[in-house]
Amino acid sequence: MMAISNHQSNHRFDAPRLVNASPLVQAVGLSKRYGAIEAVTGVNVEAYPGEVLGIVGESGSGKSTVLRLLNLEEMPDSGTYTLDIPSVLGEDLYQLDRFARREVQILNIGVVYQNPHLGLRMRFTSSGNVAERLLITGERTFATLRQAARDSLAISEFPLNRMDDPPRVLSGGMQQRVQLAKALALKPALLLLDEPTTGLDVSVQALVLDTLKRLQRERRMTIILVSHDLGVIRTLADRVMVMRHGRVVEQGLTDQILEDPQDAYTQQLVHAKL
């Protein structure tokens, strides 16, 4: 019997007609290989202002690579990337020189990694970690820096009496809050989250998710969230992209992906959850 491996229906969706905003994020045809390994192949990402886009898939599906490409940490082998932000309108960010790219990243993109060591200096104070973001933009007044760090830690619901403790003495949940405060310090238009709650205790995970949800509502940020945890995705994401072997196999509204998955792989993934 011939296996039908992909039943992604012939269903065609219309282009957006009611939403007239342009997408904040528009990445087209992203491909990236590491030696013989094709990590990401022909991936398109579109995210609208104020939207939470989830990217799911198992380890090695390429989802974290996509996030690094969107964070301008790595360059793709091919593909283009634009952000709907006045200073870089219509420009392919991958064509900018290293310094211009770094500036776009610092001013417009915040990131929270699963591993806090990637995002934080573990021996600096927590407030210093956050203030560092502002130092890069040229702010030099101590009082301003400290106040900004305090504000940013406060909205991330970090206990302020510990703001001068270094991250290495903090719990995992608190380290994630410091990362979040640092990511939000410059009020980025785009927040990238790479498995932000993986590895935390379930109760702490709920608290961090709650903070993220609250912030997203209040600030109307665009968030792209990578996770293998469908519970996290259900809680936060408006739409979901499902990745496998470096490609997007399906995308849709979060409840549709979880309750009426079209692709064979998505069906497996959804039914595998506990």
Add this chain to the structure above:
Amino acid sequence: MPLLQVESLTKRFYIDHLQREIDVFADLTFTLEAGQFMLIGGANGVGKSSLLRCLFRTYIPTSGTALFAARQGNIDLAHAADVDIALLRREELGFVTQFLRPRPRVSALELVAEPLVDGGMAWEEAIEQARETLDSFGLKQPLWSAYPTTFSGGEQQKVNLARALIAPRRLLLLDEPTASLDSATRQSLQARLAELKAQGVAMIGVFHHPEDILHLVDSEIRLTTTSEVIEHVVD
């Protein structure tokens, strides 16, 4: 054009690991005007809830169209872009079930106010309306600031209905919202639905005990296993 015009709507599931398709309903055609209440009748398992989910796009209809007269123009719910559906869900389409999905550390008031905030209202104002709505569904005041994760089933239902019905919507999809409600809550719900209908909200509903809402019903569509559809107007 009516508020909703459904033509030849069909839903089939394809289950890959079984390598087979499962028919749910086929070839449904009906229209609905603003302020009208349509009951979906039929035995268990004929696809009543699936029809509601197709209109809300939790399920992707296999074929057919569902033209909705959105404020900004007509749009086919079966084919609209995901972001357009997300927008309609924030502003014009509501889905009411009997189940609350509480989140840890989010109070009853906040859960109920969220749909208003998502629609652009300030928190203070939304919380104020949430108080009124929770009150109208009879949730005891001491519970308003508590976390519904620990509430009893009946209390969760009150929060759920308040959340589902607080924001103004033009089309409400009702999936057995009266199932297992106590009589006081059922009366609050009936009153709320009557009020919304008078305001011009259109509703399509599946009800296990339709006698609860029969006085609101304008028309009925009966689904049968043969997917034959009988539509008649109740007076």
